[in-house]
Amino acid sequence: MSVLEMKGITKSFGSVKVLESVDLRLESGEVLALLGENGAGKSTLMKILTGVYSADAGEIRLDGQPVSIHQIQDSRALGIEIMHQELSLFQNLSIAENFLIGHEAAYRTGPGLIDYRKLHRDVAKALLRVGLQRPTSTPVSALGVGEQQLVEIARAIQSKVRFLIMDEPTAALTEVETARLFDLIRQLRADGVGIIYISHRMEELYQIADKVEILRDGKFIGTRSMAGADERELIRMMVGRDVDERYPRRDPVPGEMLLELKGLTTHRVRNIHLNVRAGEVVGLGGLMGSGRTEVARAIAGVDRIRGGEMRFRGQPRMFRSPGEASAAGVAFVTEDRKREGLILSFSVRENLALPTLDQRKRGGLVHRARERAFANDMVHRLRIKVANAEQAVGSLSGGNQQKVVLGKWLAHNPDLLILDEPTRGVDVGAKQEIYQLINEMKAEGKGILMISSDLPELLGMCDRVYVMYQGTTQGEVKGESLNEEDFMTLATGGEL
Amino acid sequence: MANVLRRYHLGPLIGFLLLFIILSIVSPQFLTFGNLRNVALQMSVNTLLAVGMTFVILTSGIDLSVGSTLALSSAIAAGLMVGHTPIWLAVVIALVVGLLAGLLNGIFIAYARLAPFIVTLGTMTLFRGMTEIYTQGTPIFNIPTGFSWLGTAQLAGIPVPVILTVLILVAAWIILHRSIPGRRIYAVGGNEQVAYLAGVRVKKYLLLVYMVSGVLAAVAGLVLTSRLGSAEPTAGTGYELDAITAVVLGGTSLFGGEGTLVGTLIGAAILGVIDNGLNILNVNSFWQDAVRGAIILLAILLDRKKVTR
Numbered sequence: 001m002s003v004l005e006m007k008g009i010t011k012s013f014g015s016v017k018v019l020e021s022v023d024l025r026l027e028s029g030e031v032l033a034l035l036g037e038n039g040a041g042k043s044t045l046m047k048i049l050t051g052v053y054s055a056d057a058g059e060i061r062l063d064g065q066p067v068s069i070h071q072i073q074d075s076r077a078l079g080i081e082i083m084h085q086e087l088s089l090f091q092n093l094s095i096a097e098n099f100l101i102g103h104e105a106a107y108r109t110g111p112g113l114i115d116y117r118k119l120h121r122d123v124a125k126a127l128l129r130v131g132l133q134r135p136t137s138t139p140v141s142a143l144g145v146g147e148q149q150l151v152e153i154a155r156a157i158q159s160k161v162r163f164l165i166m167d168e169p170t171a172a173l174t175e176v177e178t179a180r181l182f183d184l185i186r187q188l189r190a191d192g193v194g195i196i197y198i199s200h201r202m203e204e205l206y207q208i209a210d211k212v213e214i215l216r217d218g219k220f221i222g223t224r225s226m227a228g229a230d231e232r233e234l235i236r237m238m239v240g241r242d243v244d245e246r247y248p249r250r251d252p253v254p255g256e257m258l259l260e261l262k263g264l265t266t267h268r269v270r271n272i273h274l275n276v277r278a279g280e281v282v283g284l285g286g287l288m289g290s291g292r293t294e295v296a297r298a299i300a301g302v303d304r305i306r307g308g309e310m311r312f313r314g315q316p317r318m319f320r321s322p323g324e325a326s327a328a329g330v331a332f333v334t335e336d337r338k339r340e341g342l343i344l345s346f347s348v349r350e351n352l353a354l355p356t357l358d359q360r361k362r363g364g365l366v367h368r369a370r371e372r373a374f375a376n377d378m379v380h381r382l383r384i385k386v387a388n389a390e391q392a393v394g395s396l397s398g399g400n401q402q403k404v405v406l407g408k409w410l411a412h413n414p415d416l417l418i419l420d421e422p423t424r425g426v427d428v429g430a431k432q433e434i435y436q437l438i439n440e441m442k443a444e445g446k447g448i449l450m451i452s453s454d455l456p457e458l459l460g461m462c463d464r465v466y467v468m469y470q471g472t473t474q475g476e477v478k479g480e481s482l483n484e485e486d487f488m489t490l491a492t493g494g495e496l
Numbered sequence: 497m498a499n500v501l502r503r504y505h506l507g508p509l510i511g512f513l514l515l516f517i518i519l520s521i522v523s524p525q526f527l528t529f530g531n532l533r534n535v536a537l538q539m540s541v542n543t544l545l546a547v548g549m550t551f552v553i554l555t556s557g558i559d560l561s562v563g564s565t566l567a568l569s570s571a572i573a574a575g576l577m578v579g580h581t582p583i584w585l586a587v588v589i590a591l592v593v594g595l596l597a598g599l600l601n602g603i604f605i606a607y608a609r610l611a612p613f614i615v616t617l618g619t620m621t622l623f624r625g626m627t628e629i630y631t632q633g634t635p636i637f638n639i640p641t642g643f644s645w646l647g648t649a650q651l652a653g654i655p656v657p658v659i660l661t662v663l664i665l666v667a668a669w670i671i672l673h674r675s676i677p678g679r680r681i682y683a684v685g686g687n688e689q690v691a692y693l694a695g696v697r698v699k700k701y702l703l704l705v706y707m708v709s710g711v712l713a714a715v716a717g718l719v720l721t722s723r724l725g726s727a728e729p730t731a732g733t734g735y736e737l738d739a740i741t742a743v744v745l746g747g748t749s750l751f752g753g754e755g756t757l758v759g760t761l762i763g764a765a766i767l768g769v770i771d772n773g774l775n776i777l778n779v780n781s782f783w784q785d786a787v788r789g790a791i792i793l794l795a796i797l798l799d800r801k802k803v804t805r
Contacts, residue, residue, distance in 0.1 A: 302693070323695035332693060340693055343686035345753040354683055355694040357676045365674045408694070 002028050002063045004080075004163050004194060009058035011044055018044050021058070022220045024213060026163060028194045031185060033209035033226065035238055037427035038397040041218040042198055046165050050075040050082045079162030083152050083169060089140045096123045096136040099155055126154040130184055144289070146177035153184060157193070164188065165196045170204060171425060174288035175488075182208050200427060202231055203456060214238050239429045247460025248432075250439045252280040256313070258416050258447040259299065263308035268294040269471045272308065276416060276447040281438060283458045284451045286468030286491050292451045293335060295468070296418045299449075300332035301325040313415070326355060331409035335420040335451070341405040342393050349375035349389040351404050356411045378407045383433055399430025406437060417441060420451045435461060455484060469493045508747050508762040511795040515766060519773045526776060533655065539768030540657040543761065544716040545739035546746075547668045548709030550760045553743050554672070555685040555705050556752025557612035561601060562713040562739060564623035566732035569593040570717030571627050574636040574727035583643050590714045597623060598710020602703035620736070631729040639725060647722030657719045664712070669757045681705060685752030742767055745795055766795060 006024040010017070019041045026032050036042050047053045049060065051069040059066050062078060069075050075082075089098050096119050100107060109115045123136040132150045140148060149169060156164060166185075170178045185195060185208055197209055205212060205226060212229060214221040214237040221237045255278035264272040269291040276282045284292050297303040299310065301319030310318055312328060319325035322332060334340035342351055352375050353360070360370045375389035382403045386396065393404055402422065409417065419438070423431045438461060442448060452458040458465055464478030467490035475490040477483070486496055520527040545562050552559045573590035577583060597619065604615040649656045672678040683691040684701050692698045716735075721727045746763030748755025770791050774784045 300693075321695075321697075322693045323697060326695045334693060339687075340689050343683055343690050343753065345686045345749075346683070350679070350682075354679075354691070354696070357679060361676055364676055365670070366676055366679060368674075 001192070002162065002194075003061075005061040005064075006045070006049060007059055007061065009045060009048060009055045009060075011041075011048060011053060011056050017218060019048075019055075019218045022215065022218070024049075024196075024220075025223075026194045026196060028162060028192045029189055030210045031189055031195045031197050031208055033205045033212040034196055034198045034215065035205070035212050035234060036215035037238060037429055038399055038425075039217075040215040040238075040427075042215055043167070044218075045215070046082060046167065046196070046198070050080060050165065076159070079160050080165070081156040081159065081161045081163070082165040082167070083156050084167055089148055089151060091141040092139070094137045094139050095127070095134065095143075095151055096120050098140060098151065099123045099126070099158065103159075122158070123154075126158040127151075129157070130154045131180060145172040146174055146288075149173060149177070149181070150184075153181070157188065161193060163194045163196070165198075167198045168200070168425070169197075170199060170201065172288075176287070178204075200425070201454065202234070216240055235428055238427075247457065248435055248439060249281075249461055249463075250442060252442065252463045253445075255279045255445055257311075258313060259449070260311040261295075261299070261308065262311075264295070264298060264305060264310055265307035266294060266298045266303045266305055268303065269298065269468075270307075271472045272298075273473050274449075274466045274476075276449050278415065278447045279442060279445045280463045281442055281448045281450055281461060283462030283465030284449060284468065285455070285458050285465050285487060286474075288453060290468040290491070291471040292468055293420055294471075296332060296420050296449070296451060299325070300330055300418060302332070326412060326414070329415035330418070331355075331412050331414035331416070332418045333405055333409050333420060333422060335424065337398070337401050337405055337425075342401060344392075344394040346393060347390050348379065348384065348386055348393050348396070348404055351393050352378050352389070352408045352411060355408050359411075374411065378411060382407045382410075382437065397427075397430075399426040399433075402426050402430065402434065403437075406434065410437075410441070414446065416447045416449065418449045418451075421453065422450065423452070423454065423457065431457075455487065459484065459487065467491050505747065505756070505759055505762060508745055508759055508766065508795065511745075512762050512766050512769065515769050515773070515791070519769065519776075523773070523776050526773065531772065531776070533653075533658075535765075535768045535772045536658045537655045538772060539764050540655075540661040541716045541720050542735065542738050542742060542767060543661050543764040544664060544712050544719065545735055546742035546760050546764050547664060547757065548712035549736075549739040549743050550746075550748060550755065550757055551668070551672070551681065551705040551708045552612070553685075553740070553748050553750060554681055554752055554755055555702055556688075556750070557605065557702070557705065558616060558740065558750075559598075559601065559706060559709045560613070560616040560736045561597065561619040561623055562709060562716075563732035563735040564620045564627065565594055565597040565710055565713035566717035566720065566735060567627045567727075567729060568597065568623045568630070568717075569714035570721040570731060571631050571636060571727045571729065573718060574639050574721055575630065577639050577643060578636060583640060586643075587718060590718055591711055594710040594712070594714025594717070595707055596710070597713070598707035599703065601710065602706035605706065606699040606702035624733075628729050631727070633729055635729065636727040637725070639721070639727070643722050644725060645722070647719050647724075657723070660715070660719065664715070665757065665761060668708075672757055677701070677704070682753055685754075687753070738767060741792060745792065767792075 004026045009019050009022045011019040022045060034042050044053065048055045051071045051074045054070055060069055067078060100119055107115045107119050120136045127134065130150045130153050132147060169181060173181060188195060199205060209226045211223055212226050212234065213223045216238060257275060258278050259276040261272045261274050272295055284295060286292050294303060298305050301321050301324050305318045309316060349371065353371050360367045360374060379386060379389050384400050384403045393401060423434055438448060450462055459482055464476060466473050466476050467487055468474060469491060475496055477486050481496060489496060525531055548562065549559060569590040572593055573586040576586040576589060601616055601619055604610050605612050646656055651659055680696045681701055683696055684698050688698055720731060742763035743760050744750065745766050746759030748759055770788055774787060779787060
C-alpha cells in the first residue's frame with residue numbers, strides 16, 4: 001500500500017501560468033478520475049508526474065518521502081507508467097519488437113545480440129494478461145485500434161508498474177473493447193495498482209472511477225467520491241457555470257426530402273437504406289467498424305458507389321469527388337481533424353476560407369479584405385477562442401479546432417451537413433456550443449446526418465437514428481424505441 | 497507581415513546579410529555596382545529554376561529533371577534557329593518542350609501516383625538522353641546573333657536576364673501569395689487529404705506545378721544559351737541541386753505547405769553571393785565546392801530554430 005502525492009504544483013510556460021498550486025493524491029488500488037476541460041492543465045500535470053516537464057514549484061511525494069522526477073527514466077524507476085492518448089506504437093514492427101524498444105538491456109545476450117526467445121515468451125505472457133489473442137510476431141499495423149490499445153496496456157504493465165496513467169484510453173475503442181478494458185482496469189486495481197484515468201466521457205467515470213479530481217484553468221477545484229457524485233455538480237465544477245441540459249435537442253420541423261439512399265453499396269458497405277429531410281438531425285450509429293464513416297464517404301463522393309441508388313433533392317445523383325458533392329450542397333465534416341479536417345500549417349483564416357475560396361475572389365485573386373472580414377465573422381459566430389484569425393490553427397484546443405472545421409463548411413451554406421464524430425476529444429463546454437450550432441443549423445432548415453460513438457449524445461441530439469451492423473443498415477430507432485436497449489439490439493445484429 | 501518575416505525569412509536573411517557584410521569588408525571589389533550587377537546576372541538562371549522548384553516543393557514534391565529539361569529545350573531551340581526557323585518560333589517551341597516535359601512529370605506523379613523523386617530521377621536521365629540524341633553529343637554553335645539579345649543586352653544598365661527574372665518573380669509571387677490557385681497549391685502541400693475533401697482538384701494542381709517548373713526550366717535554358725552563344729548537351733547538369741538548395745535555404749519545407757518566394761530569392765542570392773565571393777577572392781577552384789557546402793550547412797543551421805519549432 002503506497003500513496004503518491006503531488007503538492008502545490010505550479011508551472012508556467014513563458015508568462016502563461018498553466019498550473020497554480022495543484023494537489024493530487026493517489027493511493028494504490030484506487031482509480032482516480034482527472035476531470036477538466038481541454039486546457040485545464042491535466043496533461044501538463046501528468047507530464048510533470050512522468051518527468052517530461054519539471055514543475056516551477058511544488059513537490060512530489062511517494063509514501064511521504066519527497067522524490068525527484070526530472071526525466072521519464074526517473075518516473076519509470078518509481079513504477080509510474082503512462083499510456084498516451086495517441087497510440088505510440090511502431091506500426092512497422094511486430095508486437096514483440098515494440099516491447100523490446102527501450103528494454104533492450106533486459107534481452108541482451110552479447111554485443112548487439114538479442115534473446116528473441118525470451119522476448120517472445122515474456123510478451124506472450126503479457127498479452128495473455130490483457131486477453132489479447134494474437135501471435136507475438138504479428139505486425140502492429142495488422143491490429144485494430146482496440147487491439148493496439150491493449151498492446152499499449154500490456155507494454156505499460158509488464159514492468160513493475162505501481163501507478164498507471166491512462167489518457168483517454170477509450171476514445172477509439174468499441175463498446176466490447178471498452179468493456180474488456182474496464183475488466184482489465186478492475187483487475188489491476190485489485191492487484192494494487194493506482195490508476196489515474198482521464199476521460200471526457202462522464203458515463204465511464206461512474207463505471208470505473210473511485211474518486212474524481214476536478215481541475216479548471218490550471219487550478220485545483222476539488223475532489224469527490226465518485227459513488228453518489230452529482231453529474232451536474234461535476235460539470236459545474238469543471239466548466240465554472242451551470243450547463244442547463246446535457247443534450248439540448250429541439251423539435252424537428254421536417255421539410256423537403258434531401259437525401260435518400262436505396263440499397264446503396266460500395267466496396268465497404270452494402271444495401272444501405274436511409275433518408276434525411278431538411279430541418280432534422282438524423283443519427284447514424286453502430287459499433288466501431290460497422291461502416292458508419294464509409295456511408296458518409298460514399299455520400300460525399302470520396303468512395304465510389306457500386307450499386308443501389310442515391311437521390312439528392314429527389315434527383316438521382318452520385319458524386320464523383322468531394323468537390324462535386326460540395327458544389328451540389330453537401331458538406332462532409334470529417335472525423336479526424338488532424339488528418340482530414342485541418343491544414344495545420346495554415347492559419348485559422350486560411351482553414352476557414354479553403355472550401356469557399358471561389359466565393360471571395362477578385363479576378364483570380366483572393367479578395368483579402370473580404371476574406372479577413374469573413375474569417376473574423378466566423379470566429380465571432382462560432383465563438384472560436386483565438387487571439388485573432390491569423391493564429392496558427394495547430395495552437396488551438398481540440399474544441400476550437402473542431403469549431404474551425406465546422407466553420408469552414410458552414411461558410412459553404414450547405415443543404416446537407418454530414419457530421420462524423422463532431423465532438424470527439426472536445427470538452428464539455430465546447431460540446432455544448434457545438435450542440436447549439438447543430439440546433440441552429442437544424443432551425444435554418446438544413447438536413448444533418450450525424451455519426452457518433454458517444455451513444456447518449458447520439459440518442460440525445462438526433463430525432464431518429466439509423467443503426468448499422470456489419471456494413472449494412474440494420475434498422476432505425478425513433479420515437480419510443482430511441483433508447484440504448486433498442487439501439488444495442490440492432491447494433492449487435494438483432495431485430496426489433 | 498512582421499510575423500511572416502519572423503516565421504520564414506529572418507534566418508536566411510541574417511545569413512545573407514552576414515555574407516554580404518563579410519564580403520564587403522574583405523574585398524573592395526565586392527560592393528561595387530558592376531560586381532553586384534554581375535551577381536544578379538549570374539544568379540538569374542538558378543533563380544528561374546528555383547522559382548519553379550518552389551512551386552513543386554510547396555506541394556511536397558521535387559523536380560530533379562529541370563537541368564535536363566533546360567538542356568533539351570535549349571538544344572532544340574538552338575537547332576531550330578541554326579536551321580533558319582524564326583527566332584520567335586524557336587523560342588515558343590522551346591517553351592512548349594519545357595511545358596511538355598513538366599506535363600510528363602505531372603502525369604506520372606498526379607495520375608499514376610508515383611513518387612516525385614523517382615519519376616523526375618527517371619525523366620532527368622530520359623531528357624538528358626534525348627538531348628544527346630538530338631545534338632549527337634556535340635555543342636550547337638552558330639546561333640543567329642539576334643538571339644543573343646536575351647542573354648547579353650542591357651536596358652537602362654540592367655541586364656535583360658535580370659529584368660526577366662524579376663518580372664517572373666513578381667508574377668510567381670502574385671500567383672503563389674495572392675491568387676486562389678496559389679492558396680490551393682499551399683493547401684495541397686499542407687495536407688493533400690484535407691485539400692481533396694475541401695473540394696480542391698489535387699491532381700490538377702500537382703500537374704500545374706510540374707508544368708510551371710518545366711516552362712521555367714526552358715526559360716532558364718534560353719537565357720543560358722543566349723548568354724553562351726551555344727547549346728551544350730551537358731548544359732544544366734547539376735542545376736537541379738542548386739535550385740533545390742536555394743529553395744531550402746530560403747526556409748521552404750521539403751514536406752510541403754510552408755515557405756515563400758521571397759525566401760527562395762534570398763536563398764538564390766546567398767548562393768549567388770557565395771559563388772561570386774569565392775571567385776573575387778580567388779579561392780582555389782578545388783576548394784570552392786567544399787567552402788560552398790560548408791557555408792550552406794552553416795546557413796541551414798542558422799535557420800534550425802524554425803525546423804524544431
